[in-house]
Amino acid sequence: MRDPQATAALSAPLPRALKDAAFAALLSLGLFLPLVGFDTVTNIRNELILQTRFGLLAVIIALIAAASLVNSLVVAPWRARRALAEPKPAGRFAGELAKRFPPIALAFVFVYPALVLTLVGFQGSTKWIDNFGIQILIYVMLGLGLNIVVGLAGLLDLGYVAFYAVGAYSYALLAKTFGLSFYTLLPLAGMLAAFWGILLGFPVLRLRGDYLAIVTLAFGEIVRLVLINWVPLTNGYAGISGVPRPTFFGIPFNASDDGFAAVFGLTFSPIYRTLFLYYLILALVLLTAFVTLRLRRLPLGRAWEALREDEIACRSLGINTTTTKLTAFATGALFGGFAGSFFAARQGFISPESFTFMESATVLAIVVLGGMGSQIGVAIAAVLMIGGTELLRELDFLKHVFGQGFDPTQYRMLLFGLAMVLIMVWKPRGLVATREPSAYLRERKAIGRDLVKEGRG
Amino acid sequence: MSAPLLRVEHLTMRFGGLVAVNDLSFIADAGAITALIGPNGAGKTTVFNCITGFYKPTEGRLGFLHGDAGLWDDLDRLTARGARALRRPAGRLFLLERMPDYLVAQQARVARTFQNIRLFPGLTVLENLLVAQHNPLNLASGFAILGVLGVGGYARAERAAIEKACHWLEATGLIARADDPAGELPYGAQRRLEIARAMCTDPVLLCLDEPAAGLNPREKADLNELILALRDGHATSVLLIEHDMSVVMEISDHVIVLDYGIKIADGAPEEVRNDQKVIAAYLGVAEQEVERVHAEVGL
Numbered sequence: 001m002r003d004p005q006a007t008a009a010l011s012a013p014l015p016r017a018l019k020d021a022a023f024a025a026l027l028s029l030g031l032f033l034p035l036v037g038f039d040t041v042t043n044i045r046n047e048l049i050l051q052t053r054f055g056l057l058a059v060i061i062a063l064i065a066a067a068s069l070v071n072s073l074v075v076a077p078w079r080a081r082r083a084l085a086e087p088k089p090a091g092r093f094a095g096e097l098a099k100r101f102p103p104i105a106l107a108f109v110f111v112y113p114a115l116v117l118t119l120v121g122f123q124g125s126t127k128w129i130d131n132f133g134i135q136i137l138i139y140v141m142l143g144l145g146l147n148i149v150v151g152l153a154g155l156l157d158l159g160y161v162a163f164y165a166v167g168a169y170s171y172a173l174l175a176k177t178f179g180l181s182f183y184t185l186l187p188l189a190g191m192l193a194a195f196w197g198i199l200l201g202f203p204v205l206r207l208r209g210d211y212l213a214i215v216t217l218a219f220g221e222i223v224r225l226v227l228i229n230w231v232p233l234t235n236g237y238a239g240i241s242g243v244p245r246p247t248f249f250g251i252p253f254n255a256s257d258d259g260f261a262a263v264f265g266l267t268f269s270p271i272y273r274t275l276f277l278y279y280l281i282l283a284l285v286l287l288t289a290f291v292t293l294r295l296r297r298l299p300l301g302r303a304w305e306a307l308r309e310d311e312i313a314c315r316s317l318g319i320n321t322t323t324t325k326l327t328a329f330a331t332g333a334l335f336g337g338f339a340g341s342f343f344a345a346r347q348g349f350i351s352p353e354s355f356t357f358m359e360s361a362t363v364l365a366i367v368v369l370g371g372m373g374s375q376i377g378v379a380i381a382a383v384l385m386i387g388g389t390e391l392l393r394e395l396d397f398l399k400h401v402f403g404q405g406f407d408p409t410q411y412r413m414l415l416f417g418l419a420m421v422l423i424m425v426w427k428p429r430g431l432v433a434t435r436e437p438s439a440y441l442r443e444r445k446a447i448g449r450d451l452v453k454e455g456r457g
Numbered sequence: 458m459s460a461p462l463l464r465v466e467h468l469t470m471r472f473g474g475l476v477a478v479n480d481l482s483f484i485a486d487a488g489a490i491t492a493l494i495g496p497n498g499a500g501k502t503t504v505f506n507c508i509t510g511f512y513k514p515t516e517g518r519l520g521f522l523h524g525d526a527g528l529w530d531d532l533d534r535l536t537a538r539g540a541r542a543l544r545r546p547a548g549r550l551f552l553l554e555r556m557p558d559y560l561v562a563q564q565a566r567v568a569r570t571f572q573n574i575r576l577f578p579g580l581t582v583l584e585n586l587l588v589a590q591h592n593p594l595n596l597a598s599g600f601a602i603l604g605v606l607g608v609g610g611y612a613r614a615e616r617a618a619i620e621k622a623c624h625w626l627e628a629t630g631l632i633a634r635a636d637d638p639a640g641e642l643p644y645g646a647q648r649r650l651e652i653a654r655a656m657c658t659d660p661v662l663l664c665l666d667e668p669a670a671g672l673n674p675r676e677k678a679d680l681n682e683l684i685l686a687l688r689d690g691h692a693t694s695v696l697l698i699e700h701d702m703s704v705v706m707e708i709s710d711h712v713i714v715l716d717y718g719i720k721i722a723d724g725a726p727e728e729v730r731n732d733q734k735v736i737a738a739y740l741g742v743a744e745q746e747v748e749r750v751h752a753e754v755g756l
Contacts, residue, residue, distance in 0.1 A: 291605055294607075295601060295604075295605060298595075298598050298601045298604040298605070298611070299587075299588075299591050299594040299595040299598055299601070299604075300595060300598070300600070300601035300604075301601075302580075302591070303588065303591050305577070305579070305580060305584075306577050306580065306591075308579075309577035309578060309580060310575050310576070310577055312511075312571075312575060313575040313576065313577065315511075315558045315559045315562070316509065316562055316571070316575070316655075317562055317588060317654070317655075317658055318559050318560075318563030318591065319559060319592070320563075321559065327601075435579060437581045437583075437584055439581075439583055439584055439615070439619065440581065440583065440635075440636050441583055441619070441623070441636055442636055443636055444636070445636050445637065447579060447580075447581065447638045448638075451578050451579045451638045451640040451641065452578075452579030453578065
């Protein structure tokens with residue numbers, strides 16, 4: 001009982017593959033000739049002159065033709081063979097991996113700074129701990145917070161960065177004005193963000209789906225514009241500098257006599273502060289994950305998920321959907337506020353430029369890529385997305401290939417989009433495409449994402 | 458003798474120019490199965506939506522009673538006072554048309570099912586029944602604040618909730634599928650699960666919107682038994698919308714017939730079955746009638 005199409009693909013003849021490759025090359029010639037083949041440059045007399053880049057064009061077309069050949073000679077037969085083969089039962093290895101992965105990942109995150117310090121030494125490791133470790137963990141935290149709103153409650157929120165901004169500015173302004181410590185202001189900033197979450201929640205309660213997304217998007221922009229234009233309070237575009245940095249429970253990280261290094265008898269190095277910040281954000285991430293995990297197994301979390309599945313059924317069961325939605329907005333905003341105040345404390349400087357729509361989109365992409373509602377998925381997606389873009393800065397060797405003018409970071413958005421498209425083709429419901437039930441009678445069976453709804457707001 | 462549980466008085470629901478329900482009055486008795494029948498588009502589901510608070514009636518009063526029948530005397534006073542409910546030691550009296558949908562379920566304890574099944578397909582069968590017990594459980598978890606901190610008696614409350622869910626899963630024959638997602642159940646089982654979920658809210662009145670739609674004869678017989686068991690074993694009154702006469706005539710204590718939003722018959726199943734107006738509404742006008750009309754207009 002062989003599928004004739006699959007059989008045909010299995011024995012893909014070479015001439016046909018060549019024809020396909022030639023067609024792909026022709027198509028890409030048409031597409032890339034105006035885009036890549038010609039380049040306009042201003043010369044020394046300020047004249048615009050047309051240059052041709054046929055070499056680069058040829059390289060691109062050759063690559064595409066080769067990819068087409070590989071696809072029809074290797075990939076397509078392989079896929080056809082796999083389609084013909086008996087469907088394998090879900091691998092036990094994959095199940096084991098899924099069970100073991102979270103503790104292993106957690107252990108790795110704990111020893112990561114030590115690993116970096118031993119491998120790279122004191123001098124080079126700031127970059128790896130700060131740019132990779134702390135940066136990624138901030139986004140994990142934002143992703144986990146937004147996951148409550150989008151993944152669990154099914155409310156599409158495009159303005160999440162507003163709460164991040166509220167948290168950051170709350171910390172910066174209160175710390176600078178009143179001299180309160182980071183540990184007092186962290187919960188306060190979180191609560192202020194949660195308050196703004198409720199404030200946003202009220203007007204948008206009646207909206208669903210696309211309309212909700214548009215209004216939350218506008219909310220995020222309003223907050224940013226207020227930060228830009230309320231100059232007496234926020235100092236506008238110039239931002240707020242000299243934001244107090246967190247101390248080691250009262251001991252500052254500086255070179256003075258009562259600084260951290262002196263107190264503990266170490267030679268001064270900025271790495272101690274970086275290490276401390278790393279473990280601080282790690283603790284915040286774990287707090288977020290723990291609280292979300294607990295909430296999911298409580299009636300409130302279950303009501304969020306029920307709300308995502310069917311709001312009318314929820315109301316018929318006596319669930320007050322208004323307060324349930326507001327708690328989702330408030331809880332998500334709370335964690336966004338925590339992340340924001342940590343961000344301000346880590347940077348020491350904040351400006352409205354850090355809170356653009358791009359940030360909201362990145363965090364939403366992390367949640368969607370990870371698999372809505374899945375915590376471990378969100379963490380993996382944050383590592384891929386943020387770590388991936390940071391990694392682009394490290395690809396200096398590409399300059400030897402493409403010339404000195406080549407800057408890999410400029411291709412960030414291109415790669416970002418490509419990765420999104422690929423993952424959505426490969427795993428349309430995100431990396432972790434199952435839902436863990438919050439309660440069970442005999443055995444905990446993961447639920448396929450095709451049954452789980454995405455929510456319509 | 459049974460007392461009125463739900464009093465529908467002069468209920469009218471208009472959608473723009475369309476009158477879906479017109480001046481409908483009826484009484485559903487406590488401990489009885491009351492059926493609401495009528496052809497398609499007669500306004501049955503609209504009546505349900507008004508009773509359960511999903512629609513706000515254009516006109517009319519919906520009185521609902523917990524406890525002593527003597528409280529009905531206070532109905533006019535409650536209406537005049539403009540309040541939603543009256544609390545007395547002898548019981549409580551509600552005006553359902555003044556309550557939002559979730560309070561109808563939460564306080565008046567009127568549960569409902571839907572004509573087109575509305576389960577939570579991505580949650581397991583057990584989770585569906587736990588969501589139905591949200592309000593008592595949420596209170597037990599201290600509105601999630603104590604629950605997150607891990608203090609308070611939430612674990613005990615959840616065990617009790619799971620026990621109750623198991624009771625209803627056994628009653629509906631779904632216990633073997635407790636850990637499967639609700640969306641994977643076959644159609645008949647989804648209908649039964651929706652009833653089990655509604656029963657988990659401990660309703661005083663259960664409103665079933667076409668529970669037998671799409672069921673085969675054996676499933677229908679099982680459903681009849683289940684509904685009778687709800688009435689006799691759990692003292693739950695039932696308000697039923699149904700097209701299937703084998704269900705309606707067999708189990709109902711009282712039948713109300715609607716046609717174009719107007720009540721055309723009201724009584725015991727036997728009386729209604731032989732009512733000429735009901736037969737005309739369901740089967741169209743009799744053959745002789747058509748001939749007579751033809752003769753009158755000269756065809």
